[in-house]
Amino acid sequence: MLNIVLFGPPGAGKGTQSEKIQTKYNLIHLSTGDLFRKHLSEGTELGIEAQKFMDEGNLVPDRVVIGMVEEKIADNMDANGFIFDGFPRTIPQAESLDEMLSGRNIPIQVMVSLDVPDDELRTRLLLRGETSGRADDQNEEKINNRIRVYKEETIPVAEFYQKTGRYQSINGVGSIEDIFDRICSTIDSR
Numbered sequence: 001m002l003n004i005v006l007f008g009p010p011g012a013g014k015g016t017q018s019e020k021i022q023t024k025y026n027l028i029h030l031s032t033g034d035l036f037r038k039h040l041s042e043g044t045e046l047g048i049e050a051q052k053f054m055d056e057g058n059l060v061p062d063r064v065v066i067g068m069v070e071e072k073i074a075d076n077m078d079a080n081g082f083i084f085d086g087f088p089r090t091i092p093q094a095e096s097l098d099e100m101l102s103g104r105n106i107p108i109q110v111m112v113s114l115d116v117p118d119d120e121l122r123t124r125l126l127l128r129g130e131t132s133g134r135a136d137d138q139n140e141e142k143i144n145n146r147i148r149v150y151k152e153e154t155i156p157v158a159e160f161y162q163k164t165g166r167y168q169s170i171n172g173v174g175s176i177e178d179i180f181d182r183i184c185s186t187i188d189s190r
């Protein structure tokens with residue numbers, strides 16, 4: 001299996017690039033944000049529980065996220081691999097993912113991190129808010145909160161992968177194709 005984590009702040013382009021990586025390498029795209037939005041649209045209990053956190057740009061509690069990811073992995077054990085998008089976002093999530101995958105003998109090979117300056121993120125998210133219908137994209141205060149939560153709770157996850165020699169960062173500014181080429185070179189040279 002080929003297992004990759006695509007990492008970066010909100011608005012870095014993880015969703016866009018994950019779709020392309022999924023197609024090229026024939027992987028399962030596991031986006032926790034997309035899974036939560038699906039639960040929300042279906043009105044499940046999990047969706048209702050997650051909504052209050054998501055709308056404010058805060059993280060959904062670890063136990064909820066981890067349970068949802070574990071189920072998705074277990075359902076797809078015949079896949080070529082996974083591209084994890086928006087997960088892990090906290091150290092407990094990163095530790096649980098390592099446990100889940102090493103127990104199944106399918107570790108994460110590389111975390112690719114998209115580097116994008118804060119000003120560019122704010123511009124992209126506000127623009128996306130005009131069409132995405134996402135409550136968390138629609139005002140500056142919520143966007144700033146997401147960037148703050150990313151710095152406080154999520155950046156340590158990059159250090160976690162750095163320590164185990166699985167971290168690569170690339171420039172996340174440029175055309176979608178150029179960024180995709182950078183990601184593929186990183187994956188292919190792992």
Ligand code: ADP
Pocket residue numbers: 009010011032033034036053054055057058059060061065085086087088089090093136146
């Ligand atoms: P973005 O990367 O643009 O912020 P996502 O679609 O990845 O958006 O996530 C949207 C929201 O879903 C997050 O702000 C958070 O509330 C929730 N969420 C997604 N993934 C996680 C996660 N791994 N842990 C906790 N909350 C999450």
